Amino acid sequence: MKKLVLTLLLFSAFSNLVKAQEIPFQVQKSDVFKDEYKHSTIMSVEEDGNGGLIIVRSFMGGVFSGAFGYYFEHYDANMKLIKDYEYDSKRSGVMGIIVNENNVNIIDFTYDKERKAFICNSNTANINDFNFTKKELFILPSEEVNGFSFWGIGKGYDSDTGAQMIVNEDKTAFSIIVDIANKNQETHKLYLFDAKLNQKFIHEFKRDIKDKKFRYENIDVSKDGNTLYLLGKAYTTEKKKKKEGGKYQYELSRITKDGSTTQVFDTEEHFAGSLKTIVFNDKVTCVGFYSDKNDFRYKGLCYYELEPKTLAIKKSKFNPFTEQFIIDKYGKDKDKELKFLSFRGISVTSSGDIVFNAEEFYITTHTHSTGNGGFYTTTIYHYDDIVSAKLNTQGDIIWARNINKRQSTSGDDSYISYTSTIKGDDTYFYINTGEKVKKLKNDRIQFGQTSTKHSNLNIIRIKPNGDFDYQEVLDDKDNDVPFMVSDGATTNNATYFIGRKGKKKQLLKITL
Numbered sequence: 001m002k003k004l005v006l007t008l009l010l011f012s013a014f015s016n017l018v019k020a021q022e023i024p025f026q027v028q029k030s031d032v033f034k035d036e037y038k039h040s041t042i043m044s045v046e047e048d049g050n051g052g053l054i055i056v057r058s059f060m061g062g063v064f065s066g067a068f069g070y071y072f073e074h075y076d077a078n079m080k081l082i083k084d085y086e087y088d089s090k091r092s093g094v095m096g097i098i099v100n101e102n103n104v105n106i107i108d109f110t111y112d113k114e115r116k117a118f119i120c121n122s123n124t125a126n127i128n129d130f131n132f133t134k135k136e137l138f139i140l141p142s143e144e145v146n147g148f149s150f151w152g153i154g155k156g157y158d159s160d161t162g163a164q165m166i167v168n169e170d171k172t173a174f175s176i177i178v179d180i181a182n183k184n185q186e187t188h189k190l191y192l193f194d195a196k197l198n199q200k201f202i203h204e205f206k207r208d209i210k211d212k213k214f215r216y217e218n219i220d221v222s223k224d225g226n227t228l229y230l231l232g233k234a235y236t237t238e239k240k241k242k243k244e245g246g247k248y249q250y251e252l253s254r255i256t257k258d259g260s261t262t263q264v265f266d267t268e269e270h271f272a273g274s275l276k277t278i279v280f281n282d283k284v285t286c287v288g289f290y291s292d293k294n295d296f297r298y299k300g301l302c303y304y305e306l307e308p309k310t311l312a313i314k315k316s317k318f319n320p321f322t323e324q325f326i327i328d329k330y331g332k333d334k335d336k337e338l339k340f341l342s343f344r345g346i347s348v349t350s351s352g353d354i355v356f357n358a359e360e361f362y363i364t365t366h367t368h369s370t371g372n373g374g375f376y377t378t379t380i381y382h383y384d385d386i387v388s389a390k391l392n393t394q395g396d397i398i399w400a401r402n403i404n405k406r407q408s409t410s411g412d413d414s415y416i417s418y419t420s421t422i423k424g425d426d427t428y429f430y431i432n433t434g435e436k437v438k439k440l441k442n443d444r445i446q447f448g449q450t451s452t453k454h455s456n457l458n459i460i461r462i463k464p465n466g467d468f469d470y471q472e473v474l475d476d477k478d479n480d481v482p483f484m485v486s487d488g489a490t491t492n493n494a495t496y497f498i499g500r501k502g503k504k505k506q507l508l509k510i511t512l
Contacts, residue, residue: 023461023471030079030507032480036086037061038503040071041414045489045496046099046171051077053491054127055507056097056104057498059086070097072104074127079509085130087123096165098174100195102127107176109163111142118145120163120176122197137176137199138191146179146211166219171195173225177216180204186214186232190255194225201257209234217250220277228255231277231286245269246295252277252286254311263311265304270318271295272302273341280348284308287356287391289341290318297337301356303395317395324466328402329385331441341387347422353398354391355427357420360384382408383417386429388462399466404446405431415450419488421495423512425464430473430495430510432457432485437470455482459510473510481506 037059046054052075061067069088076082087106094108106123118140125132146162167174173194180187186207192200207214216232230253240247249266273295275288284306289298300320306313326334342361348354364380384407389400407416418431434450447458455476462468476482481499488495494511 023459023469024512025459025473026511027473028079028509028511030075030081032504032506033081034503035059035071035505036503037067038500040498040500040505041484041487042489042496042498043070044097044099045491047491048074048102048127052082053496054099054104055489055496056099070094070106072127072130075507079507083127085125087130087132095163095176096167096174098167098171098195104130105195105197106132107137107165107174109176109178115139116142118142118163118178120191124197135197137193137197138202140178140189144180146181164219166221168221168223168225170223170225172223173200173221175219175221175228177219183211185209186211188216188230190219190228190230192221192225192228200226203228203255203260205230205253205255205260207232207234207251209236217274218276220279222279226256229253229277229279229284230255231275233274239266246271250275250286252284252306252311254284254309261309261311263306263313265313265316267302267318270302271297273298274343275302275304276343276346278346278348278354279308281352282308283352284311285354285395287346287354288343289358291337293337297339298341299337301389301391301397301400303391305395315395319391319395319397321389322397322400325389325400325402328404328444331444338387340384344418345420347420347427349390349422349425351425352393353425355422356389356391357427358387359417360387378410380408380410381413383413386418386431386460388420388427388429390427390462390466398464399462401462401466401468403429403460403468404440404444405448406446407449414484414487415455415482417486419485419490419495419497421488421490421512423493427462428512429460429462430457430485430488430497431460432482434476450482453482455479457483457485474508479506480504483508 039060040057043056043058055073057071072085074082093110096107098105104125109120112119120137122135123132163178165176176191178189186209188205190203213235218231220229232251233248235248239249249264251264253260253262271291272288275286278285286304288302290302291297291299303317305315340360340362341358344357344359362382366378367375385405386403390398392398418429420429432450432455433447434454435448438446440446457474459473460470481501483497483499488497494509497508499506
């Protein structure tokens with residue numbers, strides 16, 4: 001019976017992996033243009049309300065030029081450039097960008113030698129004139145700040161050293177979190193602002209545990225812009241004595257202008273390498289991968305749902321990977337945990353289901369001889385299989401799929417990996433491949449290596465029932481430049497990519 005079920009599953013998988021006859025999408029390209037600087041990445045895309053859009057791209061010069069800054073570009077509905085502006089940040093510690101109506105706000109965190117303090121500023125301009133003005137948001141004495149590794153200053157480093165900017169999904173509010181120097185207590189200061197730069201509150205987060213024993217996993221700003229959710233992983237003395245499972249606990253804090261509430265929970269006999277908080281539709285959930293062996297192997301997905309205000313745990317579930325997923329991965333039913341999964345993103349469908357995406361990422365080093373008695377080492381970055389799973393509103397797995405992919409690089413990784421988005425209840429992935437899709441044993445397929453010289457853009461669709469298909473979007477023969485598929489930016493039903501060959505560039509818009 002088991003062999004019959006396996007055969008049926010394999011047949012089903014093959015029947016649903018045939019190349020799609022049609023995945024509806026539209027393609028638009030800008031004119032080919034040249035930048036002064038070679039390297040550029042899309043930072044944000046905002047619609048202008050008239051069918052056009054504002055794109056912000058970061059640029060970086062060569063090692064010796066020291067150039068770093070941003071291109072601001074305003075395009076019309078036909079992807080024709082209306083206006084552009086180059087902003088030189090002079091390596092001022094830019095943390096992020098938030099756009100409010102026609103105003104662009106560049107948020108930076110810099111050290112002032114004269115004042116011996118770290119200062120958070122906003123540099124604001126209207127898109128019609130790009131006349132930037134500076135506004136000080138807050139200041140911290142240098143001795144309070146747990147320093148920045150790229151400046152080489154501060155009071156010592158842990159995994160969450162420095163400062164970080166977080167913007168909510170609707171881009172109506174943002175938070176700045178700063179690691180405060182305190183060896184005996186985990187301490188952070190959190191600042192919450194709306195998109196008009198009005199400060200909503202300041203909160204000092206403290207945990208009675210040594211700094212290095214606590215690491216925050218992620219921080220979320222609520223949709224209404226009034227609440228922060230901080231999820232941390234604490235290695236406590238009590239949990240260290242556990243005989244089974246992870247010797248740590250997760251702690252979720254809900255922070256408002258009136259104070260904070262914290263919920264402590266752990267994964268019991270299981271190991272959870274990391275969790276991510278998702279706040280949507282008046283729900284607070286935490287989702288992640290779990291294992292029965294150690295923090296770095298994964299057997300399935302864990303799910304927690306908490307009451308939004310009190311954070312009381314309403315339900316917790318541990319979902320092993322489905323049999324279909326294991327067959328996708330190995331071509332047969334196999335009791336094995338996965339390694340090297342790297343979280344890549346969470347999306348929520350129109351019906352409230354959660355789509356959780358990851359990728360097999362790992363690094364290898366290789367030593368080579370030069371022929372004259374010397375040696376040199378190369379580092380290879382591997383971006384392999386795509387892992388995607390959908391959980392329903394109760395936290396149960398609807399489907400889990402493994403999309404076989406083998407890609408690696410020793411340099412620029414912008415052309416490999418993927419960008420994902422959703423529309424309705426369908427999940428989409430954009431990937432490059434430099435060759436025809438490869439057929440594997442047991443009726444499976446694999447997307448292969450790509451390069452700047454040979455890069456075909458493909459779209460993969462996972463349907464609501466878990467079946468997936470794929471289609472080529474652009475053949476490299478039809479492109480002036482290869483597109484950097486891992487750096488896509490999505491707004492509504494459109495995803496934007498930048499392509500580059502040397503200094504020659506082009507923008508691509510794909511609308512579902």
